[in-house]
Amino acid sequence: MTGKVLGVGELLREVNAVLAGALGEVTVRGELSGVKVAGSGHWYFQLKDATGTVSCALWASRADRLKFRLADGLAVLVRGTLEVYAQRGSLQLIASEVIPEGIGELQLAFEQLKAKLAAEGLFAPERKRPMPGLPQRIGLVTSPSGAAVRDVLKVLSRWPHLAVLLAPVRVQGRGAAGEIARALRTLGASGRVDVVLVVRGGGSLEDLWAFNEEVVARAIAACAVPVISGVGHEVDVTIADFAADIRAATPTQAAELVVACLEGQARRVEVAAERLHRAARRRLERLWLRLRALEGARGLARLPQRVRLLHQRLEHLAELPRRLRAVLAGRQRRLEGAAARLLHWPVRVGAPRRRELVTARLAVAGERLKALARHRAAELAEKERALAALSPRAVLRRGYSITSREGDGRPLRDPSQVAPGERIISTLAFGQLRSLVVVRGGAQARLFDEEAEHQQSGTASVKGARKA
Amino acid sequence: MSKETFEEALAQLEDVVARLEDDTVGLEDALKLFEKGVRLARRCRTQLAAVERRVEQLLAEAGEGEEVETAPFAPPEG
Numbered sequence: 001m002t003g004k005v006l007g008v009g010e011l012l013r014e015v016n017a018v019l020a021g022a023l024g025e026v027t028v029r030g031e032l033s034g035v036k037v038a039g040s041g042h043w044y045f046q047l048k049d050a051t052g053t054v055s056c057a058l059w060a061s062r063a064d065r066l067k068f069r070l071a072d073g074l075a076v077l078v079r080g081t082l083e084v085y086a087q088r089g090s091l092q093l094i095a096s097e098v099i100p101e102g103i104g105e106l107q108l109a110f111e112q113l114k115a116k117l118a119a120e121g122l123f124a125p126e127r128k129r130p131m132p133g134l135p136q137r138i139g140l141v142t143s144p145s146g147a148a149v150r151d152v153l154k155v156l157s158r159w160p161h162l163a164v165l166l167a168p169v170r171v172q173g174r175g176a177a178g179e180i181a182r183a184l185r186t187l188g189a190s191g192r193v194d195v196v197l198v199v200r201g202g203g204s205l206e207d208l209w210a211f212n213e214e215v216v217a218r219a220i221a222a223c224a225v226p227v228i229s230g231v232g233h234e235v236d237v238t239i240a241d242f243a244a245d246i247r248a249a250t251p252t253q254a255a256e257l258v259v260a261c262l263e264g265q266a267r268r269v270e271v272a273a274e275r276l277h278r279a280a281r282r283r284l285e286r287l288w289l290r291l292r293a294l295e296g297a298r299g300l301a302r303l304p305q306r307v308r309l310l311h312q313r314l315e316h317l318a319e320l321p322r323r324l325r326a327v328l329a330g331r332q333r334r335l336e337g338a339a340a341r342l343l344h345w346p347v348r349v350g351a352p353r354r355r356e357l358v359t360a361r362l363a364v365a366g367e368r369l370k371a372l373a374r375h376r377a378a379e380l381a382e383k384e385r386a387l388a389a390l391s392p393r394a395v396l397r398r399g400y401s402i403t404s405r406e407g408d409g410r411p412l413r414d415p416s417q418v419a420p421g422e423r424i425i426s427t428l429a430f431g432q433l434r435s436l437v438v439v440r441g442g443a444q445a446r447l448f449d450e451e452a453e454h455q456q457s458g459t460a461s462v463k464g465a466r467k468a
Numbered sequence: 469m470s471k472e473t474f475e476e477a478l479a480q481l482e483d484v485v486a487r488l489e490d491d492t493v494g495l496e497d498a499l500k501l502f503e504k505g506v507r508l509a510r511r512c513r514t515q516l517a518a519v520e521r522r523v524e525q526l527l528a529e530a531g532e533g534e535e536v537e538t539a540p541f542a543p544p545e546g
Contacts, residue, residue: 133475136519144525145544153523153543161517166525166541186526190536265478266516272481273509279488280502283495359517363510370506374499381495 012084019082026082028054028093029101032074037063043070047078047093055092056080062096067209068109075101106205110212113239117214122221123242129226131246132194134265135258137163139193139225141183144168148201148230148251155255159262165193171200176210181219188224195258196223198240199230199251211238220244230254280373281321287380313383320376324369335362396429403427406434415440474515481508 006014030047037043041060046053056078058070080095100108117123138156142148144166156162167183170176180198187196198220200211210216211231220227220243229244230251241247248254338358396402403412406423418424418437426433484505488498525541 133478134515144541150543157521160521161519162521163519164523164541165536165538166523168525183526186536192536262516265474268478269481269509269512269516272478272485273505275485276481276488276502276505276509279485280498283498287495367506367510374503374506377499377502381499 008089009086012086012089016083019084023082025079025096026093027077027079029075029077030054032070032076033072035070035072045070047076055085055090056095057092058095058098066098067105068100069112070098071112074108077101104205106209106212110239113212113214113217114242117217117239117243122217127221127245129245131228131257131261132226135195135261136161137165137192137194138258139187139190139196140164140166141169141180141187141196141198142166142200142251143171146171146201148199151201151250151252152197152199152230152255155252155259159259162258162262165190170210172203172207172210177213177216180210181215184216184219184223184227188222193225195225196227197230197251197254197258198227198244199254200232201251202233202236208232208236208238211240213239216240217243228254228257280377281325284321284373284377284380287377287384291384320373324373327369328366331362331365335359396427399429401426401428401433474512477508477511477515481505481512484508 028047030049033046033048035043035045041063043058043060043063045056045058047056063070077099078093078095079097079099080093082091082093084090085092099105103111121127140149140152142152148171149166153164156164165187167187169179169183171180184196184198187193198211198216200208208231211229217239220229220240226245227243228246228248229238229241230248230253231238231240232250234249246257248257335358403424403426404410405412405418406425412418412424418440420437420439422437424435424437426435484501487493488501488505493501523541523543524538527537527539
């Protein structure tokens with residue numbers, strides 16, 4: 001045997017020294033296979049092509065910097081140094097960097113995370129929560145100094161009754177995703193917001209990256225209240241958009257969705273209120289028409305003075321709807337004028353207070369008018385019933401009759417007005433009777449007291465009645 | 469005031485209006501419906517205006533179950 005005798009370890013150290021000297025850092029193209037991650041966070045895989053295979057290791061400290069996840073079948077470039085792993089005597093490439101081939105690293109990471117979360121069902125339509133009925137308290141997660149916060153607040157200022165709680169965060173760079181996720185948790189748990197807007201102005205894919213990170217997507221899905229995303233320009237789509245309950249194309253549009261919802265709800269209330277009052281007015285007007293018809297009926301014109309007075313009051317009441325409308329229209333015009341003047345951002349000091357006072361006074365006045373209208377309508381209904389009861393025809397129908405002397409239309413009230421032997425005529429509901437008086441009854445036989453003045457009183461014994 | 473109450477009140481109001489517009493409802497019932505409708509409309513309007521306009525920002529992170537601290541916020545100029 002010639003030459004130096006070496007220990008195994010020594011040999012490998014020599015080999016490693018030669019490898020480092022001869023090759024140094026290399027970049028190798030191939031396809032990943034047998035990808036495994038150890039409990040330590042180190043990654044192990046084979047890099048293959050049609051003609052060969054080399055084992056690779058990627059230490060945890062380097063693996064953490066990868067945006068995408070190593071997976072079998074990926075075409076990559078691996079940069080690193082070759083060495084022999086002494087324990088096994090096998091050659092391995094210690095990777096310092098792994099770069100996807102043919103597709104950008106960020107794009108790959110995006111596709112990988114999207115596929116993973118979609119498979120978990122995080123983007124499922126049935127998970128999406130609708131806009132709350134009254135989104136008045138708005139959580140806002142964005143940078144306090146960007147254009148987005150300005151755009152959002154400008155749109156939100158269109159609605160006067162809306163509170164904004166901003167969670168200021170960085171929206172790009174290291175740590176931004178963590179801040180955004182924390183802000184979502186804090187706002188959701190605060191109980192002080194109805195909906196959260198997560199927004200950021202336009203930028204490159206790198207600038208928007210925080211919104212493509214898993215922590216943000218999971219925080220959005222886990223948020224206690226519905227989340228609206230508005231990241232970048234119309235063309236930008238982020239993982240946050242997929243995870244959000246409602247996706248807006250831009251920050252401005254996210255704010256517009258909120259304002260449109262509130263405006264829509266207010267409109268629904270006003271439309272319903274207007275229909276309510278119109279229906280009530282139509283009722284009153286129909287009641288009035290029915291009274292006019294009654295007035296035209298035979299006999300009513302000859303009603304006693306008291307009833308006619310009552311009737312005049314009813315006419316007055318029937319004018320009410322028109323007068324109420326005029327008053328309300330005047331108030332409405334004043335309110336709209338005042339509202340137009342007050343609706344400016346930023347609100348002048350003192351203006352909100354004044355507006356409240358005016359609104360409160362208008363509300364009180366409106367309620368008073370409504371109460372009056374209600375009261376009048378009830379009164380009207382009651383009078384209508386009283387009128388119907390007072391009609392002579394109704395009285396006769398109940399079984400009473402009116403008796404008068406033959407040849408004299410005036411009703412008889414007292415037996416002393418006729419003498420035995422005189423002829424009398426009784427008017428019943430459906431015809432007349434002509435009779436001959438035989439005997440007069442006494443005053444003790446009165447049937448009604450004085451209050452029943454409109455009804456006939458007294459009795460008369462009748463003989464020889466025959467149909468008129 | 470819960471938001472469910474607003475949506476319920478609004479749905480009830482719309483229901484009341486539809487019934488009042490039905491001419492076969494008697495006068496007594498119509499009056500009752502009108503009063504109920506006026507009450508519901510008032511409740512809806514009150515809730516729509518229940519929140520006062522303000523813009524605040526979170527100051528520090530609140531711990532579990534802690535009340536968050538806030539301060540007024542003015543958007544940057546520009």
